[in-house]
Amino acid sequence: MSRPADGEPFLPAWNTFLDGLRDLAPAMLDKLPAQLRDDPQTQHEIGRLLLGALAARSIEAIAGDGDHPMFLPSLNVVLNVFQPNADTVYKTAHITPGGTYRLRGRAGSLRIAKIGSMAPPAADGSIQASSYYDLNSLKTDEDGTFDALLSPTRPEDHTGDWWELDPRANTLLLRQVAYDWSAERDPVIAVERVDAPPTRARPDAADLARRLQALAPGVDRTATLLIDHVPQLQREGYVNKFKVWDVVSNYGGLFGQFYYECAYELQDHEALLIESDYPETCEYASLILTNQIFETTDWYNNHSSLNGAQWRLDTDGKLRVVVSATDPGVPNWLDTAGYPTGVVQGRWTDCSSNPMPSARTVAVADVAKHLPADTPRVTKQQREQIIRDRRAWFQQRPLW
Missing domain, CATH: 2.60.120.1600 (Jelly Rolls)
Structure with a gap:
């Protein structure tokens, strides 16, 4: 039986995570004018926004993996952070900068179905997409199935659809925008890293601790970014x-x-x-x-x-x-x-x-x-x- 890698004990890391959240609600309220800050109704809505931020970032902390990615729910009517558009389904996949990724799925019938490649935020906190890839531009077979490759450089032996991937990108953001909710079909899509092993070993303690350590700051950024x-x-x-x-x-x-x-x-x-x-x-x-x-x-x-x-x-x-x-x-x-x-x-x-x-x-x-x-x-x-x-x-x- 494999032995977990050495790392810090769990409870100190857990307490540090809780300490990182303890002052977040007061900090959120402090960003609002007094008439909102002192209103009990708004205070509890602040609590809802905080929970939404915690849920969104917790999903990433549990499942985000650049070597074994999947498109995870990012914001929606439940994860109501960053002010989602009502017509858009947002999903994100964490990727490893410089990796090569394969996209497979069925195209659907939406007017807009695009994937943005996102690099880490700039020094001033701004975020810009390097590219937006249009799923509707891909070649499909009779049942709408597509198969495309994303990588910093095109492999010499690749003859199918290929998109150039910013080597700095660490996130793929999928936007599925519906017009006629009753009739249009959303795409379905799988993503995998093809220049890494398909299996994943037991995550070691240091990796799990790192994810927990990053969670509170991520919740803070999400909950406070646009609150004012x-x-x-x-x-x-x-x-x-x-x-x-x-x-x-x-x-x-x-x-x-x-x-x-x-x-x-x-x-x-x-x-x-x-x-x-x-x-x-x-x-x-x-x-x-x-x-x-x-x-x-x-x-x-x-x-x-x-x-x-x-x-x-x-x-x-x-x-x-x-x-x-x-x-x-x-x-x-x-x-x-x-x-x-x-x-x-x-x-x-x-x-x-x-x-x-x-x-x-x-x-x-x-x-x-x-x-x-x-x-x-x-x-x-x-x-x-x-x-x-x-x-x-x-x-x-x-x-x-």
Whole structure:
């Protein structure tokens, strides 16, 4: 029987991990303005965000292995960290810099299914993707199966699909973006390192200790990175007024994707009416909401996200969307779900233009007066069925 490698005893490492988490909740609260910091409801939502960060980073600590990778859930409606997009399934695979990796699977039918190669953060904390690989560009056989290689240099004897891999990259980020949740099929994908043995020996104590040691700092970075994003927008004056957010340069955003956002502040009787020109051509477009600590508003149980396959353009070609706590009875509604403050965030992806929408507050009771006369009405019963159908379709996506 093999003997575990020598290493530090477990309990001191465990206590160090707990000590690393002990002051995290107070530190998160300290990043918020007093009216949020002192609010018991927000305090418990901070606790939820902390648990989400702990869960996301714990999955990596348990299963992340650059020599024996797999695509692991990274952020989603449950792991609600880094403000996930409602239409996107995010998964990450840890890789060893300089390694050679094989991707096998079936392509599916999504408009956007891409893998980003990510190097470690820069000195200033920014993250940029070296490349985004398009699964829809791969050669497939009759049943949609693909087989591709990623490596820093192309092997001389390789004749199939190949993508150049940044030798610094330590993470592959898979983004699967659905438009029509009811009809589109997500890809399925396996990853393996081919220049390392296929088997994995018993992890030694030093490796397990290293994973535990890195967990608390990773949870800290995840939980605190964007927690004060909404107050920052408010300080800058972008309340119910949109601005560009450069996610591509700073947070590894998808190439070709234009992000815009604003903080919203609404009373129960108020609505934010968003109006925008629409690009002549557009691969993908969407709007989502967040709460005041930048968790994406629960789109699984609420009508709190819309994309280009779900919203309705008006007969004049413009997009109009209503944000409010009360259902205005129109198709293009984003439900704040009880959050009086948060963010409205939009995406234009690979579009012929990137219009900047306008926004203005109106009374919910007067919404119909500010929309075209032919805007359809949505009854309470119809809305409930829409939400039930959305939830059923979304639940059938491969979140885990």
